Amino acid sequence: MKISYNWLQDNFGKKLPSPEEIKEKVIMHAFEVESLDEVDALGEKDYLFDIKILPNRAHDCNGHLGIAKEIAVLFDLPIKHHGPADFPISSNVPAVKVVVEDSELCPRYMGRIIKNIKVGESPAWLKSRLSAIGQRSINNIVDIANYVMFQTSQPLHIFDADKISGNTINIRPAKDGEKMTTLDGKLVNLDPLILIISDDVDALAIAGIKGGMKAATTAETKNIILESANFTAAPIRRTSQKIGIRTDASFRFEHELAPELAEAGMAELTRLVMELAGTDDIEVGAIVDIFPSPRGIQQISFDKIDIPNILGISMDEQTIESLLARFKAHANFDWEKDGDKYTVMVPNERLDLINLHGQYSGGVKEDIIEELGRVNGYENIPFVPLSVVSQGPVNKLRYYTELIRDVLVAEGFSEVYNYSIVGPGIAGQTIELRNPLADDKKYLRTNLHEELGKKLLFNIHNKDLLGVDQVRIFEVGRVFPSYDVDGERVHCAIAIESLKKQDVIAELERIVSILKEKTEIADIKIIENKATKDSGVIEFDLEVSIDKLPTPEKYQDNSYVSVDTFYQSISLFPFVARDIAVFVPVEISADDVFAIIAQGSLVQLPNLLINHKLFDVFTKTFPDGSKKTSYAFRLVFQAKNRTLTGEEVGVIMDKITALLNSTEGFQVR
Amino acid sequence: MPIEESKQNGHLHPITILSRQMIKIFLDLGFTFVEAPELESEKYNFDTLNFPKDHPARDMQDTFWIKDKPGYVLRTHVSNTQVRHLEKFGAPARIVYFGRVFRSEATDATHEAQFYQLECLVIDKTSTVANMKGMLEAVFQRLTGKDTKLRIRPSFFPFVEPGFEIDLTCFKCNGTGCTTCKRTGWIEMGGAGMVHPAVLHAGGVDPREYKGFAFGLGFDRMVMIKYGIEDIRHLYSGDLRFVNQF
Numbered sequence: 035m036k037i038s039y040n041w042l043q044d045n046f047g048k049k050l051p052s053p054e055e056i057k058e059k060v061i062m063h064a065f066e067v068e069s070l071d072e073v074d075a076l077g078e079k080d081y082l083f084d085i086k087i088l089p090n091r092a093h094d095c096n097g098h099l100g101i102a103k104e105i106a107v108l109f110d111l112p113i114k115h116h117g118p119a120d121f122p123i124s125s126n127v128p129a130v131k132v133v134v135e136d137s138e139l140c141p142r143y144m145g146r147i148i149k150n151i152k153v154g155e156s157p158a159w160l161k162s163r164l165s166a167i168g169q170r171s172i173n174n175i176v177d178i179a180n181y182v183m184f185q186t187s188q189p190l191h192i193f194d195a196d197k198i199s200g201n202t203i204n205i206r207p208a209k210d211g212e213k214m215t216t217l218d219g220k221l222v223n224l225d226p227l228i229l230i231i232s233d234d235v236d237a238l239a240i241a242g243i244k245g246g247m248k249a250a251t252t253a254e255t256k257n258i259i260l261e262s263a264n265f266t267a268a269p270i271r272r273t274s275q276k277i278g279i280r281t282d283a284s285f286r287f288e289h290e291l292a293p294e295l296a297e298a299g300m301a302e303l304t305r306l307v308m309e310l311a312g313t314d315d316i317e318v319g320a321i322v323d324i325f326p327s328p329r330g331i332q333q334i335s336f337d338k339i340d341i342p343n344i345l346g347i348s349m350d351e352q353t354i355e356s357l358l359a360r361f362k363a364h365a366n367f368d369w370e371k372d373g374d375k376y377t378v379m380v381p382n383e384r385l386d387l388i389n390l391h392g393q394y395s396g397g398v399k400e401d402i403i404e405e406l407g408r409v410n411g412y413e414n415i416p417f418v419p420l421s422v423v424s425q426g427p428v429n430k431l432r433y434y435t436e437l438i439r440d441v442l443v444a445e446g447f448s449e450v451y452n453y454s455i456v457g458p459g460i461a462g463q464t465i466e467l468r469n470p471l472a473d474d475k476k477y478l479r480t481n482l483h484e485e486l487g488k489k490l491l492f493n494i495h496n497k498d499l500l501g502v503d504q505v506r507i508f509e510v511g512r513v514f515p516s517y518d519v520d521g522e523r524v525h526c527a528i529a530i531e532s533l534k535k536q537d538v539i540a541e542l543e544r545i546v547s548i549l550k551e552k553t554e555i556a557d558i559k560i561i562e563n564k565a566t567k568d569s570g571v572i573e574f575d576l577e578v579s580i581d582k583l584p585t586p587e588k589y590q591d592n593s594y595v596s597v598d599t600f601y602q603s604i605s606l607f608p609f610v611a612r613d614i615a616v617f618v619p620v621e622i623s624a625d626d627v628f629a630i631i632a633q634g635s636l637v638q639l640p641n642l643l644i645n646h647k648l649f650d651v652f653t654k655t656f657p658d659g660s661k662k663t664s665y666a667f668r669l670v671f672q673a674k675n676r677t678l679t680g681e682e683v684g685v686i687m688d689k690i691t692a693l694l695n696s697t698e699g700f701q702v703r
Numbered sequence: 704m705p706i707e708e709s710k711q712n713g714h715l716h717p718i719t720i721l722s723r724q725m726i727k728i729f730l731d732l733g734f735t736f737v738e739a740p741e742l743e744s745e746k747y748n749f750d751t752l753n754f755p756k757d758h759p760a761r762d763m764q765d766t767f768w769i770k771d772k773p774g775y776v777l778r779t780h781v782s783n784t785q786v787r788h789l790e791k792f793g794a795p796a797r798i799v800y801f802g803r804v805f806r807s808e809a810t811d812a813t814h815e816a817q818f819y820q821l822e823c824l825v826i827d828k829t830s831t832v833a834n835m836k837g838m839l840e841a842v843f844q845r846l847t848g849k850d851t852k853l854r855i856r857p858s859f860f861p862f863v864e865p866g867f868e869i870d871l872t873c874f875k876c877n878g879t880g881c882t883t884c885k886r887t888g889w890i891e892m893g894g895a896g897m898v899h900p901a902v903l904h905a906g907g908v909d910p911r912e913y914k915g916f917a918f919g920l921g922f923d924r925m926v927m928i929k930y931g932i933e934d935i936r937h938l939y940s941g942d943l944r945f946v947n948q949f
Contacts, residue, residue: 062856066868088859089758268757344865344897344914346833391755394901394910404865407832408857412867415855417840418833420825423797426735436723439715447713450941454741454777454803454817455767465742467777468768471807471816478742478777489941500943502711507943512741512803519775522740589730592723599717601930604937604944 037101038166039081041185045102047114053081056105060085063408064104065095075166076158082166092289093385097187099298100383106364107409113364116305124149127319128201130259134324135206139229140241141327142264142293144300145203147195147319149257151175151311160310175251175258178306180282187383188262188291188299189283191231191239193249195257200234203259205241212237215247216279228273229265242270242287244279260307262300264293293325294382331379332388336399338374344400345407347415357406378402430585431524434553434576435510436592438526441552445545447506447528452485454478454512465514465521478514482527483562483573485509490529490569497531498611498670501645505531510576527562527573538570546572555579605674610683614690615650615666619699624648627665630697634690635669642678642686645670664703717926717949718819718938722801728845729799729823732838737798739784741805745774751786751905752862765807767816777805781820782862782919785898788824789906794913795827801922812934819922826898826908826915832865835895835916839869843892847874854889863896863917875928883928890928893920 039053050056057067066086073082087095094100099113106113130145153173156164160181161171167184171177179190208224214237215221222240224230229241239245242265251258264287271288274280300321308316342348349357354376361367366381380387380397387405389397407415439449459466459477470476479485486509493505508528514521528545532538542563550558562573618627628646635643650666669690671683694700726736739747754761769775784800801821808814825838832855840853851872858868869892873884880886895918900910923935930949932938937945 064857066856066858089861090859271757342831344831346831346836391753392901394899394904395753395755398864398900400864400897400900404857407865412832412855412857415836416833417837417853418831419841420732420830420834420838421827423733425730425733426797429736429738431738432736439719443713443715445713446711448943448946449714449716449719450943450946451716451718451939452941453939454805462771465772466770468770469807470767471809485941492941493943496942496944500947502943502947505943506713507941508713514742519742519744519769519772522742599930599949601932601948603933604942 035085035087035096035101036167037083037085037098038075038163039083040075040078040166041098041163042102042105044163045099045113046106046111048111050105050111051109053083057083059108060101060104062413063108063411065091073166075162078162078166080162080166089289090386092286093291094187094295094383096286096289097183098185100187103365107360110360110364116302121308121318123320124317127317129320129322131202132322132324133202133204133206135204137324137326139207139266139269140205140263140324141266142296142323142325143203143205144260144262144296144324145322146260146300146304147257148260148304148307149195149317149319150313150315151256151258151307152313153251153253153255153311157310173251173253174311175255175307178303178310182299182302182306183282183286186295186298186302187286188295189242189286190299190303191245191261191263191283192251192303193238193245193259193261194251194255195249195259196255197249198233198238198259199236202234203238203261204232204234205263206230206232208237214238214240216240216244217247217250219247220279222277222279227269228277229269231261240273240277240279241265243274243277243284244281258307260300260303262296262303264291264296267291290385292382292385293328329382329388331382332397333377333379334387334397334399334402335375335377336402338376340399341403341406344403345415346418347407349406349410353410354406357409360409361405425588428586428589430580430583431577433586433589434555434580434583435524435526437553437590438510438549438576440590440592441549442508442528442545445506445548446502446504447508450486450489450507450509451511452479452482452489452509456485458484463517465517465519480515481513481562481573482509482511482525483529483564483571486527486529486573487569487571490531490571494531494568496609498647498668499609499645499672501647501670504533504536523578524576525561525573526576527571529569529571532566532568532570538565542570542572555583557582603674605672607673607675607677609644609670609672610678610680611668611670612683612687613649613666613668614687614694615664615703616694617654617662617664617701617703618697620653620661620663622663622699624651624665627694628667630693630700631667631669631690634693635686637689638682638686640674642671642673642683643669644672662699662701714943714947714949716938716946717930717932718922720949721926721929722819722821722922725821725842725846726799726801728842732797732842734797734799734823737784737788737800738802739778739781739787739800741778741803742769743776743778743783745776747783747787748776748778748780751902752782753899753901753905754861758861767805767807779806780804780919781822782917784822785824785862785902785917786906789826789903789908793906794903794908794915796915797823797825797827799823810936812936813924815923815935815939817939818935820919821922822917822919824898824915824917826903826913828913830915832867832897832916835867835897835918839895839918843871847871850877852878853892855895858894858896860894860896862899862902863894864899866894866896869893869895869918869920892925893918895919 068084156177212224231239267290274284368379465478767777855867870889872878875883878888903910
């Protein structure tokens with residue numbers, strides 16, 4: 035919600051604290067303030083807060099008055115209220131006739147006719163306020179309706195009274211085949227699930243969402259009908275989604291507004307129309323108010339002892355009562371006291387404090403204690419340790435999952451996490467999403483090995499970069515092998531690269547036997563066992579495998595926890611691998627040789643030599659009787675910011691070769 | 704001749720590493736580790752957690768719905784564990800749970816349609832917001848160092864009342880202000896609150912007798928901050944150039 039500092043100030047008689055002070059106070063006691071910026075509001079300096087209003091306060095705080103009340107309570111500063119506008123109701127103006135077909139959909143409808151207004155330019159202050167929150171000025175009538183919504187949270191609408199066929203405003207479901215053109219020229223096909231405002235012939239507005247062209251006000255409008263109504267949240271939400279129109283009004287209605295708010299909206303709307311669009315001949319009609327089921331006042335009782343019981347901090351009576359007094363003075367609450375029991379009367383617009391959705395759902399003592407606690411300051415609540423209890427039982431699945439992870443890591447496997455939502459699947463047999471993000475990602479994975487196999491091949495391409503002898507990966511995760519909603523299982527899969535010198539099937543069998551031995555899972559339930567020329571994979575159902583095993587008494591101490599890692603982003607550019615072999619005197623070690631290679635690589639900075647691997651060592655006796663050792667290294671080069679050229683790597687290799695050859699007794703092969 | 708291959712250890716995924724550390728801290732405090740399914744009914748994901756039907760609070764969590772299985776979703780939070788556990792084991796409870804959750808969100812460097820959450824739940828006759836503050840500060844001090852400070856701010860989640868946002872002093876700059884904490888000195892760590900009476904009631908626990916608190920955090924973000932990982936998608940890339948750094 036965009037909130038203008040000057041606009042807030044309009045709601046107070048006294049000078050407000052600075053925008054920065056307000057921001058800090060609001061963050062710690064009410065809402066998250068996502069930003070605060072100085073803005074130029076048509077030549078007037080203003081500050082704009084972007085305040086995150088969560089659904090619990092979307093009933094009363096999507097307007098400046100709601101936020102002003104919060105600030106009033108937090109700083110104990112009185113709100114400046116406009117008295118009721120002093121004007122006679124004209125008997126010449128007929129009361130508008132309103133017919134609400136279903137008050138479940140429209141709990142309240144207020145209408146009023148005003149005659150002889152003058153449409154024109156808005157005053158500078160109004161344009162400035164609207165501009166500060168990003169709204170463009172149209173004319174005084176449109177601006178007033180907008181302004182009152184952004185002030186009170188109550189959406190409003192103004193019809194041109196002279197464009198209405200007949201003299202009745204109907205609030206009814208649309209008929210099949212009915213159509214309406216919106217104010218911005220969009221033709222909407224209506225149906226009986228859409229609630230509309232109509233005259234005797236046509237749709238005038240889609241209730242709570244968007245006005246129509248037929249009775250739109252224009253520069254020539256003289257006589258108007260004001261609407262301040264309440265529409266039920268869920269149907270507004272469904273209609274708005276269906277017709278794809280979301281407005282500031284529909285946004286507010288779909289978060290549920292109190293019907294009582296319509297009164298404040300109508301009063302403010304009337305006052306401003308008279309003040310800013312009035313003529314000497316203006317005539318204001320009576321309000322027609324269709325409100326068949328007003329609610330009672332919500333009362334919430336709490337005991338003094340409930341405060342320490344919930345918050346963990348006691349408040350004396352004086353503190354409690356001074357907090358309640360602030361809510362009463364500035365935010366329409368009321369309260370009374372009977373011994374240690376307090377009863378709070380909640381203002382209608384605070385739907386978050388009202389029981390609307392069944393037992394315990396709202397209107398509970400916790401709701402009021404939250405209000406007292408946050409205004410008093412959560413920073414005043416001490417840090418108290420939790421009572422100590424003995425260790426709970428071991429979770430068998432977790433015990434074995436972590437054990438398997440450790441065993442596999444010790445066997446050279448690295449762990450990957452793949453996506454649960456995948457491409458492959460069979461409609462009607464694989465669990466499918468109703469609303470996937472993309473058509474090629476709509477099924478839940480039925481196994482781990484398919485994705486794991488793909489990731490193995492991907493990693494084999496980077497083998498030199500990884501510097502491993504064999505690429506080995508595994509995953510433990512939840513899969514959905516059956517079409518049953520209860521068919522979710524925990525599986526584990528491993529995948530290894532095929533090597534020329536190794537029988538991949540025998541190697542997989544060896545790993546399974548190590549797993550059995552080290553985890554003491556005797557019966558590993560293998561559901562996939564596959565070897566190809568590139569790779570071998572095994573997948574097993576972990577839950578079934580451990581089903582018959584007893585729950586261990588305590589967790590293993592999982593050894594592979596973090597040493598502090600310094601993460602470096604991965605270069606997206608290709609790497610280049612080059613081999614180099616060198617004869618050296620037998621007393622020289624591989625480390626000595628690499629030290630020289632590393633020094634040679636520094637010819638180019640930053641250093642592009644990012645990995646190396648010693649892959650071959652042998653000792654040879656030469657015809658002259660001398661013995662030399664050959665070390666062969668694979669060197670891997672890569673840049674962070676570009677693709678390396680052959681020449682570039684060549685320069686580095688030349689330097690390394692030259693440096694090796696210049697060392698006593700060294701000879702590059 | 705080729706050199707004798709030395710045995711090389713593999714690497715755990717960073718989410719595994721950090722979750723092990725954090726879960727261990729909870730186990731040491733007497734918490735029991737429990738799990739709940741990823742494919743979940745609306746009952747446990749929303750209804751019993753005090754999300755009214757057709758309410759915009761459900762929009763806070765863009766939900767994946769299951770086709771042809773009415774009333775089923777991919778869980779949007781691990782909080783689906785709460786009422787499942789209470790129904791089965793009742794009160795008191797002191798549990799920690801961790802797992803994969805799903806949101807129907809467009810993917811970018813900081814958003815994924817799948818991510819991990821860790822949550823804990825304490826239900827007994829005595830716990831208060833003061834205990835929540837005390838316990839959480841102790842947990843994070845064990846994880847990130849004893850200088851770490853914690854503060855709570857008002858927030859809203861349907862299944863708690865009062866609800867809080869949990870901030871920690873930035874463990875990158877020790878609260879002096881850096882890019883990680885956007886120069887505020889504080890990092891938003893997760894949501895918390897006193898368990899809503901409606902949730903206890905739904906779990907068959909009498910809210911007049913029992914109370915407690917819950918705390919949950921988005922784990923991927925925590926891992927990213929801890930290691931300075933710039934893109935959440937690395938976590939699910941299966942790329943050993945990434946994993947093998949840990």
